[in-house]
Amino acid sequence: MSSKTTIATFSTCALFFPMFACADFVGDSTANIELRNFYFNRDFRNGPPTTQRDSAAEWAQGAMFRFASGYTTGTVGFGVDALGMLGVKLDGGDGSGGTGLLPADRSSKNGRGSQDEYSKLELTAKAKVSETVLKVGSLAFRNPVVQSNDTRLLPSTFQGGMATSSDIDGLSLQAGKLRQIKVNSSSDYQDFTGNRIGGVSDDFRFAGGTYAVTKGLSTSLFYGNLENIYRQVFGGIVYELPLGDKQSLKFDLRYSKSKEDGNFRNLDNRAANGQVSYSLGGNMFTVAYQRMSGDDPFPYIANSDPYLVNFVQIGDFANVDERSWQVRYDYNFASLGVPGLTFMTRYVSGDNVQINGGHSGQEWERNTDIAYIVQSGPLKNLGLKVRNATVRSNFGNDLDETRLIVSYTWALW
Incomplete structure (x- = not known):
């Protein structure tokens, strides 16, 4: 860390805490800048009049500054996190917006243009006692009942408070209350809505934990409640079995049961899903199955990610009574001497x-990803990724989609 940065960070701490408490706050702090160049093209193959448009395409540049302080000394340590974000349009004429990279410009042609730029500032206060941490403010995290999304130019965030604890050996606990969501392409927080089920709420509560029974076996139990819309209970088991030199078998089994909450319409969904993966050297082969039961689709917060094995690049395969299966193949070229590919x-x-x-x-969907991260030299941490998807459905849109992402992360200290 440079002397100027150290002085600035130390001065910030000293404004709020006594001088003797600031050493760990400064010494354990981290900061980085991430640049993300994102091109997104979605082709609506069924075209008008089904979709009223042929395609959506945007190209944008994003920049993110992340700062995470350490904690002040003492029985209770205090700290602060900050995330500043900026998104700038590089291309996307009238009528081609709507990819989720940039906010919509309703005054443009057909209301499908995009704004030239947008920004966000996320602040989080935190406190730590032993291995228990309380955070209040902007939150981005993932668990089986609620997950923030980071698949566009800038990530989505939640507003609220949460506590995490790992004081008990092998047991990780989470609990919290969320008030609103700031979606990827917005500078403003908004109330929650239920994906495909409707309703509006400003109160999501969750609690649960994961217990590592052995080195390869863990179990999870979580509860989520979107007030006056739905209640959801999740249970899961993950078991990894080593089979020999560079071989393993991994089982990931999940079950969720969801019901209505308050005066919301009757809601009933049961989601049983799981996957089995076999790893051999740089190869990984995966098969998965997902089954929806009940009178409703799988409920989750709109613009967040559902915790389902068949939630992929575009679809979630979570419609009423839907049955879906997946086959997947991954390869890590480090096995051939090309780490990062x-x-x-x-x-x-x-x-x-x-x-x-x-x-x-x-319906069906096919995805292909190719990614490379430079491992050393002046371009270390430069990432290149190509994502392609094809969707065909007899009840929804047929889509062809390509995403090109170039990213670079620079650690300041």
Whole structure:
């Protein structure tokens, strides 16, 4: 850390805490800048009049400054985190917006243009006692009942408070209350809505934990409640079995049960899903199955990520009564002496979707990712990724999609 940076950080701490408490606050702090160049093109293959448009395409540059302080000394340590974000449009004429990279410009042609730029400032206060941490303010995290999204130019965040604890050996606990969400392409917080089920709420509460029974076996139990919309209970088991030199078998089994909350309409969903992965050297082969039961689709907060094995690049395969299976192949080229280069391809097929009282709905999605991160030299941490997806459905949109992402992370200290 440079002397100027050290003085600035130390001065910030001294404004709020006694001088003797600031050493760990400064010494354990970290900061980095991430640049993210993102091109997104989605082609609506069924075209008008089904979608009223042929395609959506945008190109944008994002920049993120992340700062995480250490904690002041004492029984209770205090700290602060900050995340500043900026998104700038590079290309995306009238009528081609709507990819989620940039905020919509409603005054543009057909209301489908995008704004030239937008920014966000996220602040989080934190306190720590032993191995228990309380955070209040802007939050970005993932667990089986609520997950923030980071698949666009800038990540989404939640507003609220949460506590995490790992004081008990092998047991990780989480609990919290969230008030609003700031979606990827917005500078403002907004109330929660239920994905595909509707309703509006400003109160999501969750609690749960994961216990490591052995080195390779863990179990999870979580509860989530979007007030006046739904209640959800999740249980999961992950077991990894070593089979020999550079071989292993991993089982990931998940089950969720969701019901309505308060005066919301009757809601009933049961989601059983799981996957098995076999790793051999740089190869990984995965098969997965997902089954929706009940009268409703899988409920989760709109613009967040559902914790489902068949939630992929575009689809979640979580419609009413849907059955879906997946085959996937990953390869890490480090096994061939090219560390940082990875490849993934998968195919997901779903059927039995309830449509107009029947079960004739069918859909499939194919994804391919190729990514490379420079491992050393002046361009270390430069990342290149190409993501391609194809979706076909007899009840929704047919899509072809390509994403090109160039990222660079520079550690300041």
